[in-house]
Amino acid sequence: MAADPSSSSTGQHADDFCAAPPEDARQTAMSGPLNVRGERRPPPMQRAFSRQVSLGSGVTVLGMDRGGRNGGGRGQRALPRSGRSLGVLNHSGALGAAGGDGAARRGDFSMFRTKSTLSKQNSLLPTRIRESDLELPTHVEDQSVGRPAEDPLNKSVPAGRYFAALRGPELDEVRDYEDILLPKDEVWPFLLRFPIGCFGVCLGLGSQAILWGSLAASPAMRFLHVTPMINVALWLLAVAVLVATSVTYALKCVFYFEAIRREYFHPVRVNFFFAPWIAAMFITIGLPRAYAPERPHPAVWCAFVLPLFALELKIYGQWLSGGKRRLCKVANPSSHLSVVGNFVGAILAARVGWAEAGKFLWAIGVAHYIVVFVTLYQRLPTNEALPKELHPVYSMFIATPSAASLAWAAIYGSFDAVARTFFFMAIFLYLSLVVRINFFRGFRFSLAWWSYTFPMTTASLATVKYAEAEPCFASRALALSLSLMSTTMVSLLLVSTLLHAFIWRSLFPNDLAIAITKDRQNGAVKPSGKGKRTSKRVHDIKRWAKQAPLSLVSSITKSNSADKEEEEKTE
Amino acid sequence: MAADPSSSSTGQHADDFCAAPPEDARQTAMSGPLNVRGERRPPPMQRAFSRQVSLGSGVTVLGMDRGGRNGGGRGQRALPRSGRSLGVLNHSGALGAAGGDGAARRGDFSMFRTKSTLSKQNSLLPTRIRESDLELPTHVEDQSVGRPAEDPLNKSVPAGRYFAALRGPELDEVRDYEDILLPKDEVWPFLLRFPIGCFGVCLGLGSQAILWGSLAASPAMRFLHVTPMINVALWLLAVAVLVATSVTYALKCVFYFEAIRREYFHPVRVNFFFAPWIAAMFITIGLPRAYAPERPHPAVWCAFVLPLFALELKIYGQWLSGGKRRLCKVANPSSHLSVVGNFVGAILAARVGWAEAGKFLWAIGVAHYIVVFVTLYQRLPTNEALPKELHPVYSMFIATPSAASLAWAAIYGSFDAVARTFFFMAIFLYLSLVVRINFFRGFRFSLAWWSYTFPMTTASLATVKYAEAEPCFASRALALSLSLMSTTMVSLLLVSTLLHAFIWRSLFPNDLAIAITKDRQNGAVKPSGKGKRTSKRVHDIKRWAKQAPLSLVSSITKSNSADKEEEEKTE
């Protein structure tokens, strides 16, 4: 192989960013596997070995690779350290239990670390290693010039890759033929397994709190004699869950910012970044009246709407003018989440007394709702095919018109023609999904299911409002039955969640979706390729652990600018 | 050929679901052409012969095949029996006159028979034949296992096939290079030639009845002094035509349910399944006031809207979440028919006094109207190119906004901004089509033309309403001229229809659109293929005649479930 480096290795460099270096680079790599700029250069001995390893056992090879390096006695700190030092979230114990031979088989999770943490650590590396790098500057330069964008994390993963590599109800399972960057057979650090979708629980509970407050207070539903205490209890639960989720996710943000970036580029997940703010607005709207009869201060509205608005400017701008994340490509039912926030914000604006701000949000919402609605209904061929398991996401279709209806009624003060039109649209879409109940069966429980409860609850809320406007038997019966359905759903999910969390301890499986490789691997595409596959999962061994919690802001800034660059690369 | 069954026959089995069985199956086939499970196994003698027959004369071979079998004295009842026994619709006479040599040249129409009829008949077959089937179970099993989905009717025809194989104003003519399942040179049974598009006549006449009732009653058009008698006459005519059409189509439903399934999968025809209910609602709305001054009972509304609503749930659901019938693919101007029903239903709801139900339908209508309107205007590349002859369908563009305008005015009680916006949209689209008058010339008359009269009439009706709201010279002149145009159109079509029906007897040509093959045939694609083409139109000889009129419901159920299966096969 060393005899024809141009044909074998150079050719692979062209299409495989993780290709092993040619054999004659062995000396270099052995003496200094780390270089200053962070290029990956694995010890070629293991590389040469891994070439003979089949696709299926690639993960094992990776583990050995790591183990070999860790066992090499170079004094590198094992990765899970940082997790262990978190104290509160003792994921390292679970990790140790899963990885049979301890440190030797532990995955390299440092690649998802916050970057500035890593670079700061690099500067703390023993000088000897860095010197050995500098001894062979030509090689380093060659490689860094030849493949400047090889870092699997530096560049964002294109949207199409997520659709290609993933499947499942939330694009959260990896297809069989795909390799991932992290070990599949090991339990990852808790924070890495904590997806943004967890805010769905807050959405579900927050909207339930509003619903029961509304059922207790609405004159149309007075015949039910609902006690406001249910509202209070649900509200407290919702607040507790929101606080816990937010704190946990903030910690993830601090320690694994790269993982969050990957969630941000995930075509389904990105929409869940709206969820925290929507959940917070639900909490504010659902505030039990006994405790806070007055209207909230407009500052609350600003606090929750401004981040949401900034995110909207970003996401809608991507659709309209930026890069390759065209709406016709990334649209999927969860895109409704990016629209529904406007309407919830409008409701809150009406609650705090800023009707004009509410009208502003409503206008943004309806404009983009039309776009999303038409795009989703058309199911353009560029919309990467939604797998069958994504069907639950269709319930999102109900949320937006319901919220639009409620918001219009809240802003303009009456449940008039516009509000009714949106309300009836929601009811029709509800019906349309109910008759397709098969779509919603047979899927594994996951936390993401929670986000499907809030459309049902929103529809129930809109029906209660409608029943106020048109108090007759039919409307009240509809309101009652929808409310019961949504509450039943929430109760079932609550029980399931508690069972998974405390009995089966399976609430947070490995979040494979964030660990897909940037490109489909050669070996995966052509499993029959003979011996040409070289090991590809050579991790950036520079990115290892030590906490640098204060580096969050700088890395966000850095990431945003990188993001901006990518966005401006229009075709 | 028997020497290499794997190369010749197995290879063809893969891509040709109608391939003849290998020669060595002759014994089996001869002794028992029918087996229990309904696999097609034709007498191989004729098959061997038909292999030497060119594509063009395939129909003749088919006829001979049938004839040979009928002449074989196995006591099978000839197909047209059922038709003949209908008594009223003597199509068998016409059939006999067309097929020169009587039974020997008659086509095999049994494939479009209602399925349960066929299976019931199979159970009545002489036991000997079924036993002879069982004598050779291996062959039967081989074939049923090897080609489980070969039945040209069991599986629905994909939407793309209709666009590929058909052309003409209503996708009702077969392209030259296409084979069809039924003989082209023979007159088919009347019921097979009676398309769903015939309800277009009812739409045209029903809307005219409403128009003349409105012209007679509207204060804005009082200067015309229209007698209400025109309304009465038109209404009676419309009722008579609707009843006749419905009865005939119900008979088709009973006897040729498979043909109806094929119409249902036709991308243009499927929208005409909304027509019967819309026509019935037109009749109810157009009820002469002298005879029924009160408002109709809401049960009438339920009776007509419920089937329409169920169909909508089905069709819109297909667009949104089901299978491959994506809106971006199947959208065509006749899709407006699937939307306009909501608005007509809303008008009827206002008439019976259920304003909220009307608002519900209006909301569904407007949501899907936006989707259809945008999709049609974009003319996505996935929208299979509409042939030039489909241009008349563009008149459908006028119908929906006109109806939306009328419906809004009826529900909300005033011809306000919303109603005017839709009305003016309709007027602009009308104008836009009028200046493209060339689009609408040079096409052969067909019954489908009738469906293009109802948009004109609906626009006239909306203009009359507008003239009531804005009584000035211009609006009255517009109302008058549009009314005259639509009435002229209807009169011309009425005369044409009568001429075609009773003078030229060409009103119901063979409905080729339902008889296209499921896949494009090898021979058709490569007409120069040498000798590799074997006869493909080997019909399911199990599916022959005897009436089983009560099997309708069961077959509908069966068909629906098959349909559902297909729908859930998302890519």
Add this chain to the structure above:
Amino acid sequence: MAADPSSSSTGQHADDFCAAPPEDARQTAMSGPLNVRGERRPPPMQRAFSRQVSLGSGVTVLGMDRGGRNGGGRGQRALPRSGRSLGVLNHSGALGAAGGDGAARRGDFSMFRTKSTLSKQNSLLPTRIRESDLELPTHVEDQSVGRPAEDPLNKSVPAGRYFAALRGPELDEVRDYEDILLPKDEVWPFLLRFPIGCFGVCLGLGSQAILWGSLAASPAMRFLHVTPMINVALWLLAVAVLVATSVTYALKCVFYFEAIRREYFHPVRVNFFFAPWIAAMFITIGLPRAYAPERPHPAVWCAFVLPLFALELKIYGQWLSGGKRRLCKVANPSSHLSVVGNFVGAILAARVGWAEAGKFLWAIGVAHYIVVFVTLYQRLPTNEALPKELHPVYSMFIATPSAASLAWAAIYGSFDAVARTFFFMAIFLYLSLVVRINFFRGFRFSLAWWSYTFPMTTASLATVKYAEAEPCFASRALALSLSLMSTTMVSLLLVSTLLHAFIWRSLFPNDLAIAITKDRQNGAVKPSGKGKRTSKRVHDIKRWAKQAPLSLVSSITKSNSADKEEEEKTE
């Protein structure tokens, strides 16, 4: 080459509409370069020479070709004659200064001449030449039969070609590898360099005049104490510019109708054909109240709206039903210009007192606005990728909702929910573009920039109206800041324009966009093709100069019918 005319020339005729004639036609061509039907047959001597010329120097060859012919002493009138005789617009002086060696290097601009002018001139040619044509009728017939559509101008350039061959902020720069029909290194006649985009200046100034009138008159902005004199001054300036632009463009229409046709087929430029009428309506709306306090006569509305309406019927019809100019393909932000005219027309209709006509236009506008908005937001893959430099066009997104908001308020008399929804949409889109300020930097100044001022001004106007409806500090501050921004922008552009016009004399560069070839040239696609490339830019030497100003109408008619033919060629 003469030995196998069928292989060499016929083959080239098939794919290259400008192929040189075979060598044996030399005699013919020499004796008579012009034939009756207008086929292009250049003197083959230069052709033979130009075959050895590389692609890059093709322009020079062309110039020599022309020069040779002009120098041949056949008494042909040099092209710029017509321009020179215009007197007022002394572009020939500039031309002479630019083209170094005078007539010998002058380009052949006659191909963009109005056609009927040319044919009339042909009939005035010396009889001898036409006779020499007739001496060799076989050759003439052969060529005319063999390549009936080879004329690079007879057929319209498909929309895709413009996207493929052009780049730049307004698709007005030619890609490097593209050949164009006119010499790049020469200054073209002034009229050829005067694009339709110049009406953007009128849009910007006209809307500014309205804005300052509104600032002076609006009760909400009274605190500014704006003098109405600014309005008057701006209005007079706007009128002067509009008159000058219109006269100039009318002259271009008379003399270079072919160039206008090419602008009409340009996917961005075609939308600017709406600009003159919109500018005229702006002028009418912005009429200083001191001078014309009454409402304008409705005839003014008719005069400006009717051409706009006719153009709309044409353009929208193309989207919906005609040819290959599908909306999903040609949609780009400048398509907003084709929609915004409706709203401006509606405002003017309200001003003249024809509210119903305004509602009509508003309905057309909103229907097509939804379509354009959704299409642009989806960014379908068929939407040819907008180059980065086209980003300024995104400001058009602001114009339409602002105008829709103003129009609704004008027609229905109050800034109600509908008007506010559109207004807030505009504000959001404004914000969305402001945060993407990088999109709008780094582009060369061009006259087209003017058209980006009018969206800003329209948004300011809508904000002033909003401040009237909601008089508070925030709304007034917003109105004031937006007004200042738009006025600053207009002032900057005014200064830039004056500098470019009178100091740098670079206001009107060669308008390369109209001179792209109909097909991408062989040589351009395969630069390595050996010797097979023959010179392609053999211009129609029949089309030379003499003015025939009255031929305008006939050529418009002719062009329209050709256009119609193309449109009806649906795929």
